[in-house]
Amino acid sequence: MHWLWVIIVGLVVGIIAKAVTPGKEAMGWIITAILGIAGSFISTFVGEKLGWWPEAGFMHFIGSIIGAVVLLVIYHALFRRDAAS
Template structure:
């Protein structure tokens, strides 16, 4: 049940991370949701394994947002469109 909650929170986290990331973004809801879910899973796994936070809480939620922002930044570096074309 814990990982289902991480999945649901990941959807919300993706939207928040997209809103916090500066610049115009041409990606749709699906990519945003996938990156948010992946960021939430990654942050949850790493944070719990390193003992930074438990299964729930505000720090866990903020860590999920941070994980999603990191994945959004990586996505932008990998799939940046050339502005001159």
């Protein structure tokens, strides 16, 4: 049940991360949701293993948003379209 909650929160986190990340984005909601879920998974795994936060709580949610924003920035750096092409 815990990981199902991570997926649901990941969808919300992806939307928040997309709104927080600067720049014009041409990606759809599916990529946003996948990046949000991945950020939430990474944040959950790293945060819990390092003892930064428990399985649930507000800091866990904030950590998930930060993880998704980092993944969005990496995504934009890797798949940026040049204005000239």
